Every structure is written in structure tokens, then in C-alpha cells.
Amino acid sequence: MNAVLPQAGDAPLLQVRGVGLHFGAIAALQSASFDLWPGEVLAIVGESGSGKSTLLDVVAGRQRPDNGQVLYCTTAGEWVDVHAMPESQRQLLARTDWGFVHQHAGDGLRMDVSAGANICERPMALGQRHYGRLRATALQWLDRVEIARERIDDTPRTFSGGMRQRLQIARNLVTRPRLVLMDEPTTGLDVSVQARLLDLLRHLTRELRLAALVVTHDLAVARLLADRTLVMQQGRVVEAGLTDQVFDDPQHAYTQLLVSSVLQP
Numbered sequence: 153m154n155a156v157l158p159q160a161g162d163a164p165l166l167q168v169r170g171v172g173l174h175f176g177a178i179a180a181l182q183s184a185s186f187d188l189w190p191g192e193v194l195a196i197v198g199e200s201g202s203g204k205s206t207l208l209d210v211v212a213g214r215q216r217p218d219n220g221q222v223l224y225c226t227t228a229g230e231w232v233d234v235h236a237m238p239e240s241q242r243q244l245l246a247r248t249d250w251g252f253v254h255q256h257a258g259d260g261l262r263m264d265v266s267a268g269a270n271i272c273e274r275p276m277a278l279g280q281r282h283y284g285r286l287r288a289t290a291l292q293w294l295d296r297v298e299i300a301r302e303r304i305d306d307t308p309r310t311f312s313g314g315m316r317q318r319l320q321i322a323r324n325l326v327t328r329p330r331l332v333l334m335d336e337p338t339t340g341l342d343v344s345v346q347a348r349l350l351d352l353l354r355h356l357t358r359e360l361r362l363a364a365l366v367v368t369h370d371l372a373v374a375r376l377l378a379d380r381t382l383v384m385q386q387g388r389v390v391e392a393g394l395t396d397q398v399f400d401d402p403q404h405a406y407t408q409l410l411v412s413s414v415l416q417p
């Protein structure tokens with residue numbers, strides 16, 4: 153299918169258009185569409201099995217949709233179709249323009265190399281070779297994500313869950329990507345650790361003017377981080393809007409149910 157590509161300029165960073173994907177008889181995604189603007193944090197919420205992670209995988213190019221398109225506006229102002237570009241170009245984008253923060257640190261970190269080497273992998277892949285400068289960058293980022301400098305030579309295996317997530321964030325943000333995709337970044341952590349991580353994420357996304365897609369089943373995470381929120385049910389986007397509006401005045405019956413279930417004592 154050939155879409156009419158949008159014009160660059162005052163435009164979104166990402167356009168997801170009518171994306172559908174079946175796994176056998178299961179409709180994981182049905183005609184899902186949304187835009188993401190530069191500097192915007194967008195949460196994708198919904199119950200388990202509603203298609204949130206599948207949507208993120210389709211945006212990342214890890215899953216090919218049966219139909220629809222994911223269009224990304226490059227730094228050169230060109231629109232590219234994430235699923236039509238050569239694999240090498242997609243990998244380059246993934247290393248430069250995009251970051252990924254996984255729920256399980258083992259999926260996003262190299263667990264057997266030092267924290268410093270984890271942070272420096274992307275700058276090195278982009279050609280930085282000066283040891284002193286690389287180490288200074290790693291120290292700077294350890295500071296920013298509140299990990300003690302003395303831990304620079306330790307591997308993430310020796311880190312707590314919260315520290316691992318903060319290291320994933322440093323590893324991704326060190327090259328200043330324009331778009332970060334996060335899949336349940338705080339799930340499975342203690343409440344106080346979650347709060348600290350959310351605070352850090354909120355601060356960094358604002359400071360670096362990052363656009364981010366955050367998949368979460370936790371409405372409080374969306375409330376804290378996201379400018380806008382999409383609500384998914386059975387593979388469809390059933391509601392989308394400013395986060396406060398979606399949660400304070402939900403229009404769709406399913407969103408009303410989600411919000412009221414959180415408010416139950």
C-alpha cells in the first residue's frame with residue numbers, strides 16, 4: 153500500500169497509520185493509529201493482552217504489521233516507512249535516533265560488561281574512540297542517573313533492579329536519541345524505587361526534549377510521565393487525549409472502567 157507521505161516541517165516525529173496484526177486467529181492490533189510529536193511523551197495503557205507491547209514492537213520495526221504503516225521523520229526531514237527501509241538503515245536508526253528501555257534489564261543491558269562499557273557502547277558504535285573522553289562521558293551519565301561513580305567498573309549483575317533500569321536509561325540517552333520506546337520501565341520494582349525512577353525519567357524527558365512512547369499497565373505511571381495517553385482494548389485504540397483529560401473525564405466505557413478500578417479502595 154502506498155500512503156501519501158506527510159510533509160516535513162511542523163510535523164509529527166512519528167505517524168502510525170491503520171496498523172493491524174494477527175497472530176493466527178488473535179487480532180493483536182486492529183487499525184491502530186496515532187501521531188507522536190517531537191518532545192512529547194505518550195503513554196499506551198490498557199489491560200494485559202490489549203496489544204500494547206505488540207504496538208511498540210511494530211513501531212520499533214521488530215514486528216511487521218499485516219497492514220498499515222509506521223512513518224518516521226528523520227533528522228534530514230525525510231519521511232521513511234519503518235517497515236519498507238532496508239534492515240541496515242533500521243539498525244542505524246535504532247543506534248542513533250532511537251532508544252529502547254525494556255522491562256527486563258537483561259534485554260536492554262549487556263550484563264557481563266561494566267556499567268561504563270554499557271554506557272559507551274553507542275558512542276563507540278558512532279566512532280568515538282578517545283578513552284579519556286569516553287570515560288568522562290560515562291561518569292557524567294552515571295551522575296545524571298544517580299549511580300555512584302565508584303560503580304563504573306562493576307557489571308550490572310551486581311546492581312539492584314532500580315540501578316539496572318537507571319543504567320539502561322543512561323546507555324540509551326548518552327547519544328541523545330530523538331525517540332525513546334519504553335516497555336513497562338518501572339514494572340516489578342518496589343514502589344519507592346519506581347517513584348525515584350519515574351522522577352528521573354520525567355526530569356530527563358523534559359530536559360532533553362525527548363519524544364517517548366511508554367507502554368504501561370499502571371495508570372499512575374502514565375499520569376506522572378505522559379503528556380498524552382492512548383487507551384487500548386482488544387488491539388484497538390479506544391480513546392486518546394491529554395492525559396489529565398483521559399483520566400479525569402474518560403469518554404469511553406472501557407476507560408471509565410479502567411479509571412474506576414484504580415480508584416477502588
Ligand SMILES: Nc1ncnc2c1ncn2[C@@H]1O[C@H](COP(=O)(O)OP(=O)(O)OP(=O)(O)O)[C@@H](O)[C@H]1O
Nearest residue numbers: 175178180198199200201202203204205206207369
Ligand atoms: N508472538 C506471539 N504469538 C502469538 N500471540 C501473541 C504473540 N505476541 C502477542 N500475542 C497475543 O497478542 C495479544 C496482544 O498481546 P500484547 O503482548 O501486545 O499485549 P499487552 O497489552 O502488551 O499485554 P501485557 O500487558 O500482558 O504485556 C495477546 O492476545 C497475546 O496473547
